[in-house]
Amino acid sequence: MTPRGRPSRKQRERDRQKRPPPAIAEERSFEAARGGERLDKLAASQFPDLSRARVQQLIAAGLVDVDGRPAAAADRPRAGAVVRVRLPEIAPPRLDPVRLDLPVLYDDEHLVVIDKPAGLAVHPGAGGEGTTIVHGLLHQVRDLRGVGGELRPGIVHRLDKDTSGCLVVAKTEPVLRALQAAFKARDVEKRYRALVHGSPPDRGELDTLYGRHPVDRKRFSSRVRAGKRAVTRFSILARAQGAAFLDVELLTGRTHQIRAHLADRGWPLFCDALYGATRREGPAAPPAIRRAAAALGRQGLHAAR
Numbered sequence: 001m002t003p004r005g006r007p008s009r010k011q012r013e014r015d016r017q018k019r020p021p022p023a024i025a026e027e028r029s030f031e032a033a034r035g036g037e038r039l040d041k042l043a044a045s046q047f048p049d050l051s052r053a054r055v056q057q058l059i060a061a062g063l064v065d066v067d068g069r070p071a072a073a074a075d076r077p078r079a080g081a082v083v084r085v086r087l088p089e090i091a092p093p094r095l096d097p098v099r100l101d102l103p104v105l106y107d108d109e110h111l112v113v114i115d116k117p118a119g120l121a122v123h124p125g126a127g128g129e130g131t132t133i134v135h136g137l138l139h140q141v142r143d144l145r146g147v148g149g150e151l152r153p154g155i156v157h158r159l160d161k162d163t164s165g166c167l168v169v170a171k172t173e174p175v176l177r178a179l180q181a182a183f184k185a186r187d188v189e190k191r192y193r194a195l196v197h198g199s200p201p202d203r204g205e206l207d208t209l210y211g212r213h214p215v216d217r218k219r220f221s222s223r224v225r226a227g228k229r230a231v232t233r234f235s236i237l238a239r240a241q242g243a244a245f246l247d248v249e250l251l252t253g254r255t256h257q258i259r260a261h262l263a264d265r266g267w268p269l270f271c272d273a274l275y276g277a278t279r280r281e282g283p284a285a286p287p288a289i290r291r292a293a294a295a296l297g298r299q300g301l302h303a304a305r
């Protein structure tokens with residue numbers, strides 16, 4: 001043991017060797033640009049899909065090394081050190097049908113369009129925890145299991161967990177492939193309704209580069225030096241003091257595109273804490289804004305058609 005009570009590097013290596021090695025699904029590596037930063041924080045900043053807690057789990061399992069040697073979360077690699085992260089295979093979650101009584105907007109032998117409730121993810125994530133739209137679809141749509149894969153059966157596109165509205169689900173493989181191709185080619189018109197803070201112009205088009213936020217890796221931003229093109233059009237449907245109701249058209253389909261594009265212009269969605277709505281809805285906000293946010297109780301974005 002070390003003086004601080006942590007296992008020594010040799011002890012961690014002996015413990016790791018006693019465990020049967022997990023099957024590795026993916027291996028990633030990077031070179032530390034500067035020295036002195038904790039390993040867990042450094043690795044999490046390099047891979048936005050891995051939380052710091054997840055990196056710590058991987059380190060504890062002996063799946064992270066620095067210059068080929070076992071490492072601890074609190075280690076501080078030197079500048080130029082090569083950090084390797086190995087991701088173990090994860091058994092896919094069991095998807096049992098769950099009755100959710102999802103509202104149906106359209107249904108035929110080829111596809112179904114549901115009105116997705118806010119607060120439900122479309123499909124399970126890597127950990128597979130929690131009920132999702134897919135669980136409800138497996139209960140509600142006959143012979144859907146396996147169409148396009150076990151984890152995302154029939155899913156043509158996705159909506160954020162806290163976005164409500166139209167979700168298209170294919171019932172057969174040929175229809176799934178055709179619809180996915182249409183979405184990729186931007187042959188599908190995607191219209192949303194958005195309730196935002198601020199006072200946008202009557203109409204506008206946002207045509208920008210788009211990518212991960214340079215500091216907060218959970219967010220996206222149009223204020224990047226390099227990225228993919230993102231185009232959002234909007235027009236005002238109604239106004240009130242300090243707020244506006246928008247019709248929004250997505251010409252591209254980037255992650256969080258509407259949320260980030262509007263927030264970057266100073267018009268965050270109501271109840272969207274990730275993109276800055278919280279400070280607009282706090283104690284200093286006008287009473288009408290606070291009441292509207294409390295009544296809404298969810299992100300102000302709906303996929304209309």
